[in-house]
Amino acid sequence: MEFFFNPRGIAVVGASPHPGKGGNIIISNLQKGYEGEIYPVTPRHQEVNGLKCYDHILAVPDPVDMAIVYVGAKLVPQIIRDCGKRGIGGVMLQSAGFSESGPEGAEIQAEIAETAAKAGVRIWGPNCMGLVDAVNKNVFSTVAPAIWSAGMTGGNVSLIVQSGMLAGAFLIDIMTHGGRGIAKACSIGNKMDVHECDILEYLLNDPDTGVIGLYLESIVDGPRFVSLCKNAAKPIVVLKGGKSAKGAQAAMSHTASLAGDGAIVSGALRQAGVIEADDFFQMMELCETLGAYPSLPAERQNRVAVLTYSGGAGIVSADFFESYGLVLGELNQEAIEMLGQVYPAWMKPDNPMDLWPAVIVNGTIRVYNQAVKAACFDPGIDAIFAHCFVGGFDLEPDLPAMARMSRQAGKPLVCWITGERKAVHQFQVEAHKLKVPVFHEVKRCVECLSALLNQPQKGAATGFSQAADEREKLLGLLDGHKGGLDEYESKRILKTLEVPIVSEEIVGSTDEALTAARALGFPVVMKGVDPEIIHKTEANLVRLDIASEDQVPGVYEELRASMGEQGRVLVQAQISGGLELIAGLVRDPQFGPCVMCGLGGVFAELIKDRVFAAAPLNHEDALALMGRLKSQELLNGFRGGDPVDRDALAGVLLGLSRLGMAAPTVSQVDINPLIVANGKPVAVDATIVVEDLELNPV
Template structure:
């Protein structure tokens, strides 16, 4: 990839002298910043923007590592062949008119891809806006040259965007508002060859990049993406514009039906430690926060001191902090004593620190600086959130001095700014090189603070890959699982649970019966209460089909249930007698084979509410126990699992091991399409599978 980012010479195929045209904008941008040789290619000109123009790529002299192509789509295949013959290793195709336009364009794109396969040439694009490298002042793009007028502010955040226009427009927006410094912006378009993983791998090793943000509409290879993200301490933030729903097609289990709408991708990102954004500016704000505090280790504490000039903003900040896992610091006595020196006697200081009375007495600079020094010296403070106003009310502050105080104390400083438009803009421009993230909304500031301070520590793999391979190998050799190789389609509940039990998953005591007398003998063995179920081929959801009878407490109840089921099934099915397992918490656990992600595991709130409430999390198999425990901790119902209000605390390790087993089983047997355990009842805190379904291809 080096020839894309550090080319010794660049050919511009489709260069033109016509002002405002893409082929001219590329040359102008290269002229302004790139210091290597530039070779315009167009048979209609002798020179363009002071550069000698060449008839064809084959005429371009050395050195040339990169060709930027901006010609009509139908001309691109020949250009790529010419570049390959010339020995140019990399091509950025910024032309549009390919797979994004329909079948004709897709065929054209495939023809070009075939040339790349045969020749080894690397292709970036098409339908993209190329690369902007701000520290080097290199713009390999058709982005308007007015970007130079806004001031290319170097920073340590790099962005990868699948959308071409978004990359250019968003870059200009971020730079012109003075809130963010940029290292590199990579617009990759249709990802014909070079994809997000190639660029991510390069940026991970890029010394200019400390944090990476991505806007993607699809993941080319999610597993490689996850591996790259887990391999680096650099924070990765993603805004995913396209959700995987293929796993829900023709779903026969709760597990598969709950996998739609991006839940699988969200689970994969969480498993890899990737931060997910919901909008473009949130993506930018998360990324710049990580960039400014790239040196800060994860989980440094969540106690925040709030310094405000208005009590109302302090109250709102505290309310929002609670929703983002942050706490108000409980100041030490020495901190309160220092604050009192700039407060009136009648007002004892507290957190949030309402500094307005102190400002009236001592002025804003002294009050802010005294408060800043006091809270930064307090070991009970992990971060500081200051509220500033620009343009009136005598509220000027020395931001540089406060930033130095926070930096020396090793505590991140966040700022909310309001006031006159021009003064606010200058304040933001001042804050950016100081490494202080400034926000126009309290909510976004607190959101970013919570994201930074509560970022999970990198997982140390307690279960190495070789251990997972050995577990999976043992499953493939287990004779009790031969049924998985000799059947197709749905396995009935009894056989499904026999498979689960053979793998080490606890299952309910049960017997299959045909007649009432057999049911009586089962009842004598198990004891009441019982559950009586009907098993009919092709019926997965028994409750909805009136095939489940709970709370059977006597022989009379048992006879009635058996008779009713025999009538409902009309002699087509079989009857299952189970010991009724008491438990307040019902979960669902399962496996699904996703078309893109492959083997995946799910856990969530189960029973009849599984699809109604949709409290589910996903992970990509095989899992480590640490992965499984992290999945469980992402559930909204987690307080229930911890023993909330009389609930028995759940043995999370036992639950985690079930999730690991489900993933291993799916990896061991490629014909398994779905596994569904619903419900997985927590009996005295221990998980027990009381219903199960295995679906084979």
Template sequence: MEFFFSPKSVAVIGASSNPFKGGNFILKNLINTFKGNIYPVNPKYKTMEGLPCYPSTQEIPGSVDAAIIFVPAREVPRAVSDCAAKNIPGVIIESAGFAEIGAEGVELQNKLLEIIQKTGIRLWGPNCMGLVDGVKGHVFSFMAPEAIKDGLIPGHVSLIVQSGMLSGGFLMDIVSNRITGINKVCSVGNKIDVDECDLIEYMEQDAQTKVIGLYLESIVDGRRFVGLCRKSSKPIVVLKGGKSASGAQAAISHTAALAGNNRIIEGALSQAGVTEAHDFKQMVDLCRCLAVHPRRPDGHGQVAILTSSGGAGIMATDFVEQYKLSLAKFGPSTIKSLEKIFPNWMPVNNPVDIWPAIEASMGKGIDVYKNALNALLSDTGVDAILLCGFAGNATVLFDMAEIAKKSSISGKPIFIWLFGLRDAAFEAQTQAREHGVPLFQELERAVECLSAVIHQKERYEFSAVKVEAASREMVPDDTLKVIKTAHGPLDEHTSKKILQAYGIPVVEEKTAKTLEECMLAAHKLDYPLVMKGILTGTVHKTEKGLVRLNITDNNVAEITFTHLMSLMNQNGFVLLQKQIEGKAEIILGMLQDPHFGPAVMMGVGGFMAEIFSQSVFAVAPMTKADALHLMERFPAKKLLEGFRNSPPVDKDKFSEFLIALGTIGFSHPQIKEIDINPVIISSSGPCAVDATIILD
């Protein structure tokens, strides 16, 4: 990848002398920002922008490290082949007109894939805006030179953006508003070869990158992506486009991207310790704050609010609670220190409103703000500080260098919300950026980003357990044969035999094809019972009237058996089960996702599963930490904690249940889907009372 980021020479295939064309923009950006050799390629010209212009790539003297292609899509395959023949290792294709436009473009993109396979050349794009390096100053893009005339601000935030124009928009917004420094911005477009995973790997090794932000419409290799995020030593922020059905369709027409199952993606991101963003500027704000605080600070999110406005303190308190932080309770020494500068009539509280103290101390040479800040920083019960102030107020001046120093020494994040006079606010923002102090002009965003810093997830690697070998030993040969040879949905009884082989607790049950077998089974199981008609290929038994509850005696059992067999035209068999009593029902499942592989699902069970969309996912194989985290993310987790006098679930044991479910999917990729609905939470623990396994 180094030939993309640190080339010594670059060829521009499709360079233009027309000042209004992208080929000219690319060339001018290189001339303005790149110190290496630049080779325009266009057979119509001898020179261009004061440089020799070559009729073909082959006629460039010496070696070339990278090429940028900006020619019509139909000419790109030949241009790439010429680059491969010239032994150029990497090519950025900024031309559009490929898979995003339909069948004709797909055919062109497939030709590029063939060239990659034959030559090993690395291709970036197509349908992208290339690469910008804020530290080195390189602009390998057709964005208008005027857009970045004020220069890039070097920093530690690296962005990977699937949308070409959006990456340009990010840069123009950042450059014009001067809100954060940038290391690299990578526009990857259709991701025919170089994708987000390749770039995350590179950024992980890049010393200048402290945080990685991504806008993605699709994730090419979900398992690799999650693995890289879990192993990353740097915070990663992801904004995922195409979550809605309409958004997913728009993604297809934009970059030919299949957006994927949004809930699986959300679960995978959470599992990987990624911070998820929901808007563009929010993503940049999260990135710039995590670049300043790339490690979770000590403590439990106890925040002290220092303000010169009572109203601001009230609103800040609301946001602190909304974003799952809490107000710090001050220790005795802090209270005494603040009482010394407060008027006698004013009690010390959090938020700390210092305006009355400022008024009472005017002309006395007392720096109320500084004394209050020092007192709060010294309190061991304070984990972070939110400063609320007014830009242009000469009474309270924020020395950004001093604030950054105090934050570093104390190990406590100090975030600032500042509003007021435009020029004063802009100057304060500039000083804050230069000294690494997170400053905002929106109070809610300040608290939101503080919460993201404090609630940073631990990133941990996938379990290295070899589940494949271990799991096959658990499963009887006849069951393995079914998994290998059958297709479509398995019946409930067979499905539960597979679950049971992996240690998942299932209801006690017996099968019956005759009335005699039915009565013998009923006697062994004892009443009350549940009886079900099992017919090959039938999944939704309740809708077909094949489920009967509260079978209380032999007479009812006999009548029910006869009725069920009649409904099935004397085909299939009847399943008799112990009736399990419980007040909470959970649905568990597993499905094979094309991007992430096997994913475990947890949701509200029973008939409520289709009414309340409350499911969460995690990628398998799962560790115990993954399983516990999945339970914690479950919106209806109160069902697990004891609901309406129902017993709480033993979460350690339930985690084994979830891990086993993932192990089945990971060990047997031919199992397309597992549906366990419901799992009843009873006094003796969770129990699967109905299940379906669907094979390819």
């Protein structure tokens, strides 16, 4: 990817001398910062912005690593071929009129893809704004000149943005509002070739980039994306657009029907250690905060000191703490004494620190500095939340001193700023220079501080393994099946995956039924098993509470009759009173096989407690997955019963993960209910759905 980010010469195909035109803006942007040679390519002009034009890309001299192409779609295939001949490795295709513009454009896009693959040229775009590298002042983009007015401030946040216009507009906004800086902003448009994973991988190794924010409407290669994020040493924040769009997928299983509303996307991102955002500025502000403090003490907790000039502001800040997983630190004696040096005698220092009475006596700078110092010395404080006011009241604090102390102590400082517009702007610019995250709203400030202090542990993911013979055995068992497998077959397959199964037997006569029931012990459950009927309860094929032998023959005959003498009858041990869970597998178009774990039973619809993670899982992933359920209290002991054996539950989830990885034709699995009896999960009912591979290419 180096030819995109550090090209030793750029050809601009479609260069124009007319200011305001894309082909001219690109040249102007390059001239303002790019240090390599710029070669305008156009047969219609001799010169653009004082640069000699070339009438053909083949005529451009060496060295040239990259071409920015801004011409009509139909001209593009030939240009790509020429780039290939010319030895140009990368093309940024910034014009529109491709797949986003209807069938005709899609056809051209497909042709370009083929051409590029043959020519050995990577394509970035089309329909994108390219790259803005604020640290190296490389603007390979049609982004408006306003981007330069903010001074092109460098920072350590890099962005990957799918939407073209949004990238440009958002970039101008964040760079002009409050002096925010960025490292690289990459607008990737239609992603016909280069996509988020390619760029993400590059940025993870980019020394200028400390944190990466992505706005994505789709994820091209979910498994690679998850794997990159899991192994990333840098924080990653994702805003995923289009989460509310309901998938058109036929929901044969409960698991599949639960997968809407972005639960799979959120689950996979969470599992990968990604922080999810839901709005644009929030994404940027999360990135900035994480980027401002890349290395915090490992033993830190989440105890915050709140500095404020207004009791009310302290109150509202503290109100947000609990829901964001932060706590007001308790000040130790030393901190109280240090504050006492600037507080009026009548006032007992506490947290939140209501500094106004002290400020009246001793002035803002002395008081705020002393408060930061006290927080820095107090081992019971991990971070500092300072409410500042500027533009009147003589309340301007000494931010550089505060920032210096907080950095020395390794205790992140964040500011909530209120005040007069110009002064606020100046404060923001200064704060950004000092890398102190600064916010205009309390909630966002608390939210970002929480993301910083509670950020997921990053580290190399451990591997995934599957015994070779398990795969063979599974494929053998699945061979010849299509559609929903019946309960008995489904559980036989799960058994080979070491999923604990309820004791049960298929019977072919009343005598066999009696023998089985006696062996299992009363009460038993009897079910009609008909592969055509997945919802047995609705079809009246389930008989619970069969308490004695004399009931067995009658029930057997009834069930057989209900199935038109076709299906089989299953006799099952009855497990009751335990916690009902549900586990499953669904195949997502973006992330492939995804494992689900959730609360089942009569309250399930109400509580909607379900979590997803993309396969493959390892044991830690499985434990983390169940750890994300809201129903932790129930897992730790239901109606006074034993806690769930989490290792055993992990075994069930790992079995589902291995099934999803081994058997691409398995599109859905439901284990419902998965009853926890004496702490052990047992699959009581299950359905495996097998689909033709062609129908489900992922």
